[in-house]
Amino acid sequence: MTTLRSESLDAGEPASAGPRVGVLALQGDFREHAHVLSRLGAHVSLVRRPEELDAIDGLVIPGGESTVMDKLSRAYGLAEPLKARIADGMPVYGTCAGLIMLADTVLDAIAGQESLGGLDVVVRRNAFGSQNQSFETDLEVPALGDAPVHAVFIRGPVVESVGPAATALATIPDGRVVAVEQGDLLGTSFHPEINGEYRFHAYFLRKVRDRIADRASA
Ligand SMILES: NC(=O)CC[C@H](N)C(=O)O
Numbered sequence: 680m681t682t683l684r685s686e687s688l689d690a691g692e693p694a695s696a697g698p699r700v701g702v703l704a705l706q707g708d709f710r711e712h713a714h715v716l717s718r719l720g721a722h723v724s725l726v727r728r729p730e731e732l733d734a735i736d737g738l739v740i741p742g743g744e745s746t747v748m749d750k751l752s753r754a755y756g757l758a759e760p761l762k763a764r765i766a767d768g769m770p771v772y773g774t775c776a777g778l779i780m781l782a783d784t785v786l787d788a789i790a791g792q793e794s795l796g797g798l799d800v801v802v803r804r805n806a807f808g809s810q811n812q813s814f815e816t817d818l819e820v821p822a823l824g825d826a827p828v829h830a831v832f833i834r835g836p837v838v839e840s841v842g843p844a845a846t847a848l849a850t851i852p853d854g855r856v857v858a859v860e861q862g863d864l865l866g867t868s869f870h871p872e873i874n875g876e877y878r879f880h881a882y883f884l885r886k887v888r889d890r891i892a893d894r895a896s897a
Pocket residue numbers: 741742743744745746774775776777779804805833834835836
């Protein structure tokens with residue numbers, strides 16, 4: 680079993696001036712996110728305990744299994760402080776299970792499953808079927824520029840409805856929404872962290888830097 684200890688991924692390296700970004704490391708592909716964020720110059724730490732939230736300016740919630748992340752985040756006392764940070768405006772990017780954690784409403788949840796919420800969307804878990812029905816496709820994401828985004832879907836959720844506070848950033852060809860943002864919250868049904876697509880993370884880091892600058896000038 681993984682020991683729950685604090686871990687700084689750039690320990691031993693020169694202190695980074697980049698924004699301090701946590702990756703929720705209860706379960707899922709947190710290491711892939713940590714790698715991408717480090718490559719983009721962020722000072723990355725893995726978050727497993729409530730007090731570790733104090734040292735970050737933004738958070739990524741990885742892909743994995745939302746039912747497990749939900750249970751563990753409540754068991755470790757992280758869910759409530761996380762909700763408070765989200766309400767306070769901390770930038771958060773969720774991929775796949777992470778998007779489910781950020782959604783205000785989750786369809787096809789298991790009994791008792793809760794989300795952190797924050798994004799004014801309804802998502803449906805496992806909307807594209809089982810693991811065997813995982814697929815890849817190219818998406819237009821105007822917010823990220825002209826070059827298409829190659830998107831890998833692995834038992835991903837779909838955004839069934841986008842409330843007035845949120846905005847769709849990308850749709851698959853049948854019109855279903857698979858990327859959304861709402862202020863400093865960002866969510867994708869797919870996994871840019873696993874195929875070298877860094878633009879969503881860069882877009883997210885801009886939100887983190889802008890928020891730090893806004894706070895400094897307030
Ligand atoms: N790749 C993923 O993150 C899959 C998400 C998973 N199906 C869930 O409900 O949490």
